[in-house]
Amino acid sequence: MTALTTAAALAPTAAGPANATFDEGKPLVLALPKGRILKEAAVLLAAAGIVPAADCLDEDSRRLRFETDDAKLDVIRVRPFDVATFVAFGAAQIGICGADVLMEFDYSEIYAPLDLCIGGCRVSVAEPEQLATDDPQRWSQVRVATKYPNIARRHFARRGIHADIVHLNGAMELAPGLGISRLIVDLVQTGSTLKANGLRETEVIADVTSRLIVNRTALKTQPEAIGALIARFRAAVAGCQSTRHRE
Numbered sequence: 103m104t105a106l107t108t109a110a111a112l113a114p115t116a117a118g119p120a121n122a123t124f125d126e127g128k129p130l131v132l133a134l135p136k137g138r139i140l141k142e143a144a145v146l147l148a149a150a151g152i153v154p155a156a157d158c159l160d161e162d163s164r165r166l167r168f169e170t171d172d173a174k175l176d177v178i179r180v181r182p183f184d185v186a187t188f189v190a191f192g193a194a195q196i197g198i199c200g201a202d203v204l205m206e207f208d209y210s211e212i213y214a215p216l217d218l219c220i221g222g223c224r225v226s227v228a229e230p231e232q233l234a235t236d237d238p239q240r241w242s243q244v245r246v247a248t249k250y251p252n253i254a255r256r257h258f259a260r261r262g263i264h265a266d267i268v269h270l271n272g273a274m275e276l277a278p279g280l281g282i283s284r285l286i287v288d289l290v291q292t293g294s295t296l297k298a299n300g301l302r303e304t305e306v307i308a309d310v311t312s313r314l315i316v317n318r319t320a321l322k323t324q325p326e327a328i329g330a331l332i333a334r335f336r337a338a339v340a341g342c343q344s345t346r347h348r349e
């Protein structure tokens with residue numbers, strides 16, 4: 103029998119997007135981020151006993167949707183920022199996503215029950231090493247290059263500073279040297295990208311790891327199936343961490 107969500111759940115709200123129709127007869131969809139997190143996510147998937155089609159982990163494959171060894175679970179591979187959007191709209195019921203992306207979008211439809219302890223980095227403010235020092239306490243506004251406009255705006259607003267945002271999708275580190283902005287807000291892990299581009303980290307806005315995320319409506323309508331997947335990932339994270347501790 104097919105169970106659909108109520109019309110109320112499908113209606114767009116001011117707080118978030120309309121939800122896709124959930125059909126219990128169809129496979130659940132797990133959204134994975136392509137790029138650097140995919141390899142670490144693949145280890146967790148294996149530990150959780152989820153076996154996607156072999157080309158899912160091949161970045162050269164042009165396929166976007168993959169079956170798994172479980173007929174009730176498919177995987178899609180999308181850009182990291184888009185994982186949150188697919189899950190928020192209910193196109194995928196579950197996904198793996200950096201906390202940076204969740205902070206940026208703040209979708210009310212997303213519930214993030216589990217820290218996967220992969221993709222560790224931080225969202226930070228950085229400035230040119232050579233910058234003449236003036237007192238940020240006295241700024242009323244500052245120009246910031248970033249792919250995180252909401253995080254950056256909120257961070258500076260808390261200090262009473264208006265952030266004039268230059269929205270870039272990559273290579274933010276070039277912006278101060280080329281005169282587009284005074285500061286950048288970007289991800290930092292080892293710090294080598296900042297160093298190689300003559301910048302220094304001045305503030306950590308937030309520490310970041312990847313999270314398991316689920317669509318709230320899907321969790322309500324299919325609690326057993328989605329709850330079981332969350333439990334498998336929880337056990338996988340615990341298993342991977344105890345292996346790491348032993349090494």
Ligand SMILES: Nc1ncnc2c1ncn2[C@@H]1O[C@H](COP(=O)(O)OP(=O)(O)OP(=O)(O)O)[C@@H](O)[C@H]1O
Binds near residue numbers: 200222
């Ligand atoms: N240097 C890093 N170290 C560790 N984790 C990182 C690092 N950079 C990014 N991440 C994490 O990995 C996620 C994906 O980053 P990645 O660099 O693969 O994608 P992207 O370049 O933002 O993707 P796109 O192809 O859409 O531009 C980020 O959202 C963040 O959570």
Ligand SMILES: O=P(O)(O)OC[C@H]1O[C@H](OP(=O)(O)OP(=O)(O)O)[C@H](O)[C@@H]1O
Binds near residue numbers: 293295
């Ligand atoms: O501190 P580090 O270890 O040097 O890592 C930080 C770099 O990693 C990310 O870039 P990524 O490699 O994902 O490139 P992109 O932002 O251009 O996609 C981030 O945007 C930084 O540039």
